[in-house]
Amino acid sequence: AQSVTQPDIHITVSEGASLELRCNYSYGATPYLFWYVQSPGQGLQLLLKYFSGDTLVQGIKGFEAEFKRSQSSFNLRKPSVHWSDAAEYFCAVVPMNSGGYQKVTFGTGTKLQVIP
Amino acid sequence: DTEVTQTPKHLVMGMTNKKSLKCEQHMGHRAMYWYKQKAKKPPELMFVYSYEKLSINESVPSRFSPECPNSSLLNLHLHALQPEDSALYLCASSPRPFFVTFKETQYFGPGTRLLVL
Numbered sequence: 001a002q003s004v005t006q007p008d009i010h011i012t013v014s015e016g017a018s019l020e021l022r023c024n025y026s027y028g029a030t031p032y033l034f035w036y037v038q039s040p041g042q043g044l045q046l047l048l049k050y051f052s053g054d055t056l057v058q059g060i061k062g063f064e065a066e067f068k069r070s071q072s073s074f075n076l077r078k079p080s081v082h083w084s085d086a087a088e089y090f091c092a093v094v095p096m097n098s099g100g101y102q103k104v105t106f107g108t109g110t111k112l113q114v115i116p
Numbered sequence: 117d118t119e120v121t122q123t124p125k126h127l128v129m130g131m132t133n134k135k136s137l138k139c140e141q142h143m144g145h146r147a148m149y150w151y152k153q154k155a156k157k158p159p160e161l162m163f164v165y166s167y168e169k170l171s172i173n174e175s176v177p178s179r180f181s182p183e184c185p186n187s188s189l190l191n192l193h194l195h196a197l198q199p200e201d202s203a204l205y206l207c208a209s210s211p212r213p214f215f216v217t218f219k220e221t222q223y224f225g226p227g228t229r230l231l232v233l
Contacts, residue, residue: 041204042226042227043227044159044224107158109158
């Protein structure tokens with residue numbers, strides 16, 4: 001079955017430490033890939049996206065993500081976390097060649113806590 | 117202007133009430149979406165409007181009634197809701213319905229937090 005998985009429900013990191021949030025997908029062909037961030041009580045903000053080409057994608061707020069076809073992964077990284085990065089992070093996919101409407105499917109999310 | 121606005125921010129309603137949620141964008145986008153997000157869950161698609169016409173209804177109960185009066189405005193009319201309908205309702209827009217084909221993205225509003233008593 002087609003799916004997108006975020007294995008970590010909750011992650012705690014110290015301010016200034018590096019961060020990696022995992023995302024794995026299971027689709028017949030490589031889907032289009034996105035990372036969104038949602039602060040408490042807020043809407044979703046797009047951090048970055050991958051459609052094709054360079055497998056290392058740069059986004060806003062110092063985030064980057066690397067697409068690895070062999071591992072069906074699209075992990076989000078940041079070298080040094082700031083307290084303001086505390087939020088919920090969603091990986092999302094749109095299947096390629098989905099026909100009809102291009103439906104966005106979200107992973108279950110990873111809640112990031114940043115400690116001083 | 118790259119903003120999707122939603123009103124109200126918060127809404128409390130009884131099960132017999134009729135209320136409406138409003139979403140607006142002035143980016144010239146021709147696709148607009150309603151999502152429902154329960155607490156600690158990812159957003160789930162409810163409706164898609166493509167060029168002001170309803171193109172997708174993800175089997176949403178009829179107590180939710182969407183409306184797209186013009187290309188900038190999207191409403192969600194609520195009637196006889198149940199407590200389990202309490203959630204954050206997110207509106208989004210994209211330049212075109214097949215947005216990834218054109219390497220475009222969706223823009224989300226801040227949401228309306230709905231509580232049904």
